[in-house]
Structure formats: structure tokens, C-alpha cells
Amino acid sequence: MKLGSKGRYAVMALVDLASNGDNGPVSLADISARQDISLSYLEQLFAKLRRSGLVRSVRGPGGGYLLSQGASETRVSDIILAVDEPIQTTRCGEMGGKPCTGRLERCATHDLWRALRLHIVDFLSGVSIADVLDGRMRELVAPDSEQAA
Amino acid sequence: MKLGSKGRYAVMALVDLASNGDNGPVSLADISARQDISLSYLEQLFAKLRRSGLVRSVRGPGGGYLLSQGASETRVSDIILAVDEPIQTTRCGEMGGKPCTGRLERCATHDLWRALRLHIVDFLSGVSIADVLDGRMRELVAPDSEQAA
């Protein structure tokens, strides 16, 4: 998990794609103009999204991208996992060799991060592009809740 | 929210502090040795933790740091918010001037991130240093769940 703005852009782009792709493919140039994201940057993102099977591409004039599945079947978690590369946050157990440096407490905190990551992925798995598009997230957010953080 | 390794180190350090601070202050040198974290780096982290009121300091020989409150009252969310500076993830509404660039969908995704952040903070608010120390996170994690992500 990374939760950088890379994932945010990708979600914005796919929401745009879902809302404008009813008849035929949508070009990245259109998305770039509407969402104010650099075209070249979008190309990078969609390359990853395509390799992950989230979108299909149509080349040539009148071409562009299409959602592989419906907006209701496209989960936000898949988008973020496709774009923001994993980057193992714990380096516990495998990787690096030393299996958690002896200290028990250390592994205890690792469980915390594992639990947190599960929690986040679980939440994002329950949200589809359609949910975002139809404004169904608004309900989950209190009228004018916290500013910072 | 940032969820970088800075916050992980801070939590590890405070868990160490809680488990070794029953009688008197704990020096950063001790924590550094036990947790294998650079002393100078710990100094930076504890400066922030102290300013946030999470720990108290005792100077001079035999000095060190103490938890301001009990291990059960010290929440993980407070630690992370103290160490990983906010960095507004949406830049919607305030900040930057333009109040969300017109597009409705854009604000719709902002609601998503707001909801996610609330979700994360809510989860971390429910976890105390004592919970981590007593291994209560283990229960929340499936035996051998996901690897990547």
C-alpha cells in the first residue's frame, strides 16, 4: 500500500472514464483536459491499469480506453494496488534475511501494521467506481468533520 | 496521514518504552540498542513526541523518557499524527485557492479519501500501546494472510 497521489489520479481518471464512456472509448487527451492531469502522466498510469486488466485499449483514431468491467464491478482497491506498487512496509519474516530480529515486541508492532493494511484494503474493496460516481461516499463523511490529519 | 516508517519506528519505540519504563525513565540509548534504531534519529522522533505531550523527559544522568499517560491511554493514532506531519492529501476547498476545480466528480473522489482517512484514524484510535504490547493485534490478523499489498 502507498496511498500516494498517484492512486488518487488513477481513481479520478477511472471515474471520469466511467462517466464519459457510455458510447465508445474515451481518449486520454479528453481525460487530461477534463481532469487537468498531464497526458504523459496518464499514459503511465493507464499502462499499469491495462496490464492489471482493469481497462481495455482501442488504438487508432476514435480509440481510447474502456473499463474492462462495469463501474460497479471495478473496485478502488484494485486500482490503487495496480498503480501504487506494493513496497512491503514491514520487511518482517522474508526479505532481508533476519526473521524479525528476535524482539517479540517488534513482531507485535508488525501485526499492527498487517492489521491496518488489511483494514484499509478491506475498506477500499467495498468501494466501487460507481459508488464514487454516484456520490455514495458523501454519506460516510460527517458534514464538516476534521480538517488536519 | 502518511504511514511512513517514521511512524512505525515511533510506535516501536513507545512500545519499548512502555515495557521497560516500570521503574524510572528510559534513556534513548537503551531504546536505540534494543530496537536497533539510530540514536540521533530517535532524538528527532522523541522531540516531536514530547512537543505533542505524549512523553515526558527527565534530563541528566539516570534520565530519559516516560509515557505521559499509561500504556492503555496512549493511542497509536496520536503517535503517528505527532511524528508524520499531516500533509493534506486532498488540497480540496481551502489551501491552494481554487475550491475544487469545478468538476463534481473530483469532489466525489475527495469524499472517498476523506472517508478513508476517517476510517484509518478511527481504527488507529482504537489501538493503544498496551494492545500492541500484549499482542492483541495478532487476533485481528488471519494466520497466514496476504503477502504482497
Next chain:
DNA sequence: GAATACTTGACTGCTGCGCTCGGATATCTA
């Protein structure tokens, strides 16, 4: 007054992010 340990500030190498540029390939239209 010496040792201990917190306190502060500046500095460094590195990595990833956001973004650009240049070009190659496929496809549709005239």
C-alpha cells in the same frame, strides 16, 4: 566538575513522485 542524557540545528545520500520529452506502433479515414 565530570559524566550523563536530553536538546537543537544543520547537513547528506537516496529514493520515489510528478511530470516531460522523444519516438515507435497500430488503426481509421480520405
Next chain:
DNA sequence: TAGATATCCGAGCGCAGCAGTCAAGTATTC
């Protein structure tokens, strides 16, 4: 067949933050 449109692909750049270091300073205890 030519050219326009669009996806593809790889290299590269400036910047900011992270992880960590170094070098001082100050307070406190013995």
C-alpha cells in the same frame, strides 16, 4: 497510399521527504 489520431514505451529531470549523521549546546546528578 498518406496522413491523422491515438495508444505504447523508455529515458530523463527537478524536487521533496525519508533515514540517518554530525556537532554542538544545556540541564542534572554524583
